[in-house]
Amino acid sequence: MKKNQLMEKVIHGIFLVLGLITVGCVLLITIYLVISGIPAIREIGLIDFLFGKEWASTAAEPKYGILSFILTSVYGTAGAILIGVPVGFMTAVYLSKLASPKVKSVMQSAVSLLAGIPSVVYGLVGMLVLVPGIRKIFNVPDGASLLAAIVVLAIMILPSIIKMSITALDAVPKEYEDASLALGATPIETYFKVSVPAAKSGIAAAVVLGVGRAIGEAMAVMMVAGNVPNMPDSLFQSVRFLTTAVSSEMAYSSGLQRQALFSIALVLFLFIMLINATLNFFLKRETE
Amino acid sequence: MSIISVKELCLWYGDHQALRNVDIEIPEKSITAFIGPSGCGKSTFLKTLNRMNDLIPGVKITGDIRYEGTDIFSKEVDVNNLRKEIGMVFQKPNPFPMSIYDNVAYGPRTHGITNKVELDDIVERALRDAAIWDEAKDRLKKNALGMSGGQQQRLCIARALAVQPKVLLMDEPTSALDPISTSRIEELVMELKGKYTIVMVTHNMQQAVRVSDHTAFFLLGELVEFGKTDDIFSQPKDQRTEDYITGRFG
Numbered sequence: 001m002k003k004n005q006l007m008e009k010v011i012h013g014i015f016l017v018l019g020l021i022t023v024g025c026v027l028l029i030t031i032y033l034v035i036s037g038i039p040a041i042r043e044i045g046l047i048d049f050l051f052g053k054e055w056a057s058t059a060a061e062p063k064y065g066i067l068s069f070i071l072t073s074v075y076g077t078a079g080a081i082l083i084g085v086p087v088g089f090m091t092a093v094y095l096s097k098l099a100s101p102k103v104k105s106v107m108q109s110a111v112s113l114l115a116g117i118p119s120v121v122y123g124l125v126g127m128l129v130l131v132p133g134i135r136k137i138f139n140v141p142d143g144a145s146l147l148a149a150i151v152v153l154a155i156m157i158l159p160s161i162i163k164m165s166i167t168a169l170d171a172v173p174k175e176y177e178d179a180s181l182a183l184g185a186t187p188i189e190t191y192f193k194v195s196v197p198a199a200k201s202g203i204a205a206a207v208v209l210g211v212g213r214a215i216g217e218a219m220a221v222m223m224v225a226g227n228v229p230n231m232p233d234s235l236f237q238s239v240r241f242l243t244t245a246v247s248s249e250m251a252y253s254s255g256l257q258r259q260a261l262f263s264i265a266l267v268l269f270l271f272i273m274l275i276n277a278t279l280n281f282f283l284k285r286e287t288e
Numbered sequence: 289m290s291i292i293s294v295k296e297l298c299l300w301y302g303d304h305q306a307l308r309n310v311d312i313e314i315p316e317k318s319i320t321a322f323i324g325p326s327g328c329g330k331s332t333f334l335k336t337l338n339r340m341n342d343l344i345p346g347v348k349i350t351g352d353i354r355y356e357g358t359d360i361f362s363k364e365v366d367v368n369n370l371r372k373e374i375g376m377v378f379q380k381p382n383p384f385p386m387s388i389y390d391n392v393a394y395g396p397r398t399h400g401i402t403n404k405v406e407l408d409d410i411v412e413r414a415l416r417d418a419a420i421w422d423e424a425k426d427r428l429k430k431n432a433l434g435m436s437g438g439q440q441q442r443l444c445i446a447r448a449l450a451v452q453p454k455v456l457l458m459d460e461p462t463s464a465l466d467p468i469s470t471s472r473i474e475e476l477v478m479e480l481k482g483k484y485t486i487v488m489v490t491h492n493m494q495q496a497v498r499v500s501d502h503t504a505f506f507l508l509g510e511l512v513e514f515g516k517t518d519d520i521f522s523q524p525k526d527q528r529t530e531d532y533i534t535g536r537f538g
Contacts, residue, residue: 175382179444182340183395183451184372193398198385 030269037266040064040259049263055229055240057249057257064260066267072146072232072239073271076221077214079150080157084214085207087154088161092203095162096169097191108166115159123223126152131224140236144226147235152220157210164209168202169195205282212275215268218243242268291316291455291485292337297351299332299341306332308509310351314502319477319486321500321517323493325537328506330489334457337487338374339367355455372399375453379460381440383432383447388415388424391432391443395451410450417483418446419476438469442476449484456480458488462495474499493533497521505529 041049044064052065091111095104127144130151135143172195180190196203218241226238227248240248246261246268253261290313299307307329314320322330335341336349339360353360360370372395383391392411401407411428415421420442427434432443441461448456458477462470477486477499490496496503497517504514505526513520513529524530531537 173382175378175380176384178340178343178378179382179384179447180394180398181343182338182371182376182378183398183448184368184370185395185398186368189398193394194384 033266033269036262040256040263053231066264068229068231069240069242069245073215073242075232076149076153076241077211080153080214081211083154084157084161084210088158089165092162092165092169093191096166111159111162119217119220122152122156123220126224142238144224144238145236146232146239149221149225152224153214153217156217157213160213161206161210164206165203168199172198201282201285205279208275208279208282215271218247289316290314291356293354295352299336300348302346306509310511312504312511312514314487316485317481318501319481319499320502321496322489322504322506323496324506329509330506331459334459334489337457338371338376372451373453374455375448377444377448377458377461380464381437381444383440383443385433387429388432389428392447392450399451414446414450417449418442420446438465441465441473455485460489460491463491
């Protein structure tokens with residue numbers, strides 16, 4: 001009897017420790033980022049850092065303004081959402097409500113596969129197909145641009161949006177749909193006027209998740225966006241994202257430059273935190 | 289006079305035959321009750337009348353159903369229009385997760401009414417007809433899911449009435465409700481029969497006796513007996529009907 005109880009306690013303890021590993025990692029990363037991100041911001045000045053338009057980290061008189069990165073990340077994500085959400089949402093409605101079981105299973109495996117493709121492959125295909133394509137179609141000197149990044153990101157966020165929206169739409173009680181059909185509404189009217197509104201929190205969460213994926217993506221956008229610290233004045237400008245700003249200079253950086261990269265990571269981290277909080281808000285509403 | 293007439297209706301779910309040669313004439317502006325043990329096909333038959341069974345994969349239907357003389361399975365029939373004429377109330381109250389007003393206005397809006405004044409009028413009339421106006425009038429903008437089960441069911445009736453159907457199909461409308469809510473729904477149903485034809489599936493034989501004018505007894509997919517409720521319950525012609533209503537099985 002006593003031995004059993006001891007065993008229970010030990011196992012309980014082991015699980016607790018395992019759980020704490022995750023919490024510990026989050027805490028560690030947060031603390032580390034804040035500690036290493038603050039000094040450069042202090043030295044450069046918060047306003048100059050966040051709203052400075054010029055990034056010239058290796059110049060004789062270095063400039064550390066990351067406004068171009070912030071705007072690029074925001075525009076790039078917004079663009080990806082603008083394209084990816086309608087496509088993903090409509091796909092989800094189709095798969096959840098209209099598609100035959102056969103079509104549904106084939107398309108859902110395709111969606112899962114899309115989710116499993118490494119981002120470097122997206123980048124590669126983007127480099128080889130999309131970038132030259134943009135150059136030819138729009139007749140611009142270089143196809144590596146904000147537009148290319150937006151298209152790649154839009155495709156990359158599709159799986160998360162589709163899968164989460166399907167989950168939300170599948171969870172809508174059939175009784176709601178039956179009631180609508182019995183009132184003489186057509187199936188399409190029923191899906192858009194009853195099913196979608198009933199699933200709206202879940203769909204909103206799917207969108208936020210997509211935002212999170214898009215803003216955090218580094219590899220693919222580095223390969224197709226040109227990776228030049230320009231202000232994103234046009235869709236065809238070669239640009240650099242917050243993520244790629246960190247990754248492209250980290251290898252050879254030192255001193256204030258290195259510290260500034262940590263500060264960029266901190267800014268990115270805050271964006272992600274904000275997005276996560278929004279996501280939790282929607283998910284919580286969903287369960288209520 | 290009959291509003292719906294059914295001849296030799298058979299229905300299969302895949303290989304399983306759920307209805308066998310059902311013939312019935314449903315009289316207009318009266319209450320017809322379908323009784324019978326679970327799985328006897330009474331709900332299936334009810335859902336065939338407004339073609340809600342179309343939605344189930346693997347269903348095969350043969351035979352003839354005429355609503356006001358028109359074959360409801362004919363290609364010219366618009367199924368959405370048919371369902372507007374033949375409304376339905378479900379076993380479990382199923383208001384949409386929206387406001388009381390929007391629930392009732394859903395049908396009319398779907399059928400193209402956008403004028404606010406007109407909608408207000410329809411909503412009020414439907415809620416009054418369903419005997420829930422007094423309870424709902426001060427909370428029209430509140431979510432319908434905040435109402436009690438009995439209120440929700442009367443709201444669902446109001447929602448069905450708002451598209452001005454001629455027939456109202458009710459699939460065990462009180463089986464999920466407490467006795468007080470049940471008797472309110474029963475009273476309501478009896479008030480409605482002046483204006484509507486009501487077809488009601490019920491598990492509860494006393495309910496059929498209390499409410500209905502005609503009763504149809506189903507068993508194993510067959511319509512065993514159909515007639516005036518008084519006759520069915522006082523002098524059933526078929527032995528199986530007698531066995532069922534006297535509680536020998538069920």
